[in-house]
Amino acid sequence: MKKRTTLKQLARELDVSISTVSKALKNSPEISQDTIDRVKAFAKLLNYRPNNIALSLKNRKTKTIGIIIPDIVHHFFTKVIKGVEKYANSKGYNVIVGLSNESFSNEVINMEMLANGSIDGFIISMARETMQRQDYQHYTETLNEEIPLVMFDRVVAEIPCDKVIVDDTKGAEIAVNTLINKGATKIAILTTKDYVSVGRLRTKGYLEALKNHGINPIRDLIIKIDDELLYEEDHLDVLEKQVRELLLNHTDVNGIFAVNELYAVVAMKVAKEMGYEIPNDLQVIGFTDGMLSKHATPTLSTISQHGESMGSKAAELLIQRIDERVNDLPKEPTKTVVISTNLIQRGSTK
Numbered sequence: 001m002k003k004r005t006t007l008k009q010l011a012r013e014l015d016v017s018i019s020t021v022s023k024a025l026k027n028s029p030e031i032s033q034d035t036i037d038r039v040k041a042f043a044k045l046l047n048y049r050p051n052n053i054a055l056s057l058k059n060r061k062t063k064t065i066g067i068i069i070p071d072i073v074h075h076f077f078t079k080v081i082k083g084v085e086k087y088a089n090s091k092g093y094n095v096i097v098g099l100s101n102e103s104f105s106n107e108v109i110n111m112e113m114l115a116n117g118s119i120d121g122f123i124i125s126m127a128r129e130t131m132q133r134q135d136y137q138h139y140t141e142t143l144n145e146e147i148p149l150v151m152f153d154r155v156v157a158e159i160p161c162d163k164v165i166v167d168d169t170k171g172a173e174i175a176v177n178t179l180i181n182k183g184a185t186k187i188a189i190l191t192t193k194d195y196v197s198v199g200r201l202r203t204k205g206y207l208e209a210l211k212n213h214g215i216n217p218i219r220d221l222i223i224k225i226d227d228e229l230l231y232e233e234d235h236l237d238v239l240e241k242q243v244r245e246l247l248l249n250h251t252d253v254n255g256i257f258a259v260n261e262l263y264a265v266v267a268m269k270v271a272k273e274m275g276y277e278i279p280n281d282l283q284v285i286g287f288t289d290g291m292l293s294k295h296a297t298p299t300l301s302t303i304s305q306h307g308e309s310m311g312s313k314a315a316e317l318l319i320q321r322i323d324e325r326v327n328d329l330p331k332e333p334t335k336t337v338v339i340s341t342n343l344i345q346r347g348s349t350k
Helices: 007-014 018-025 033-045 052-057 075-090 104-116 128-133 137-144 168-181 197-212 227-231 235-249 261-273 291-295 307-326
Strands: 064-069 094-099 122-124 149-152 162-166 187-192 222-225 255-258 283-287 301-304 336-339 342-344
Touching: 007 018, 007 033, 007 137, 018 033, 064 075, 064 104, 064 307, 075 094, 075 307, 094 104, 104 122, 104 128, 104 137, 122 307, 137 149, 149 307, 162 168, 162 307, 168 187, 168 197, 168 255, 168 283, 168 301, 168 342, 187 197, 187 235, 187 261, 197 222, 222 235, 235 261, 255 261, 261 283, 261 291, 307 336
Parallel strands: 064 094, 064 122, 122 149, 149 162, 162 336, 187 222, 187 255, 255 283, 283 301
Antiparallel strands: 301 342
């Protein structure tokens, strides 16, 4: 499928700014007639079509915002939604939730559908496939049309918008430092492929903690789970197999840090089936304090992401941007808000 021509492409070809192109297409009096004619002629030549999302949202204030999440199953995202709704409702806004199900096309379709439902802006955590493809055109076009967008949790530096994250690297350091301080001498990590930003950053924290304690990392102990396989019919079997192979090949592993609670709980299940006693033989710490952590056996020590706080802050930032646009206020520089993490110790550590 041929990609749609963007404002950015028109600006590059004409050697002018994106703002100039956008204003010329709208017959702005700030732009000379010669430039307007030149931009419109070139746009017609390249078959440029305005972004439908932007057209649906521009100059509206419906007191409704949309949040798009990659997965409804993870407790973390439900906590974020709760935080978004709590803050948004306090400001008189309603919230519509869309689910990308980790799909790039679903993410784009959800943005189109929510725009057609007349919302004022988006809060988004990127789909796994969007991160893998590194195709951010639907974000950049929306931002180029001055439509507010706030990203949370899964973010990329290339998108110039407000972001709300936790310090993934520091959180991972805290987890691994805790395992080492509690006597773990050989620690494995269950992480994601590198294109998933949170997994990459948490792996960085794992490596930094080992370095700070003078421990050389072992490549075979860095298990990068193929998240795509986790959505197949026997997804947990795939994960269990990788954990079992890890423990069979490295019988002296006595600590595991997992970048999410699902990986951690599955690791504990497999270890117990293999005769490990947790936490005496093997200590485990996960990331994200959800329902699985609280109800696992033993209960899981974990790094809390404070999802509700993240959602509340994302809604606050978005509504501020909506007010800027609607009231024609000066734009504040984009910001990245970092929510602090903390370790919740339970039965999977000594």
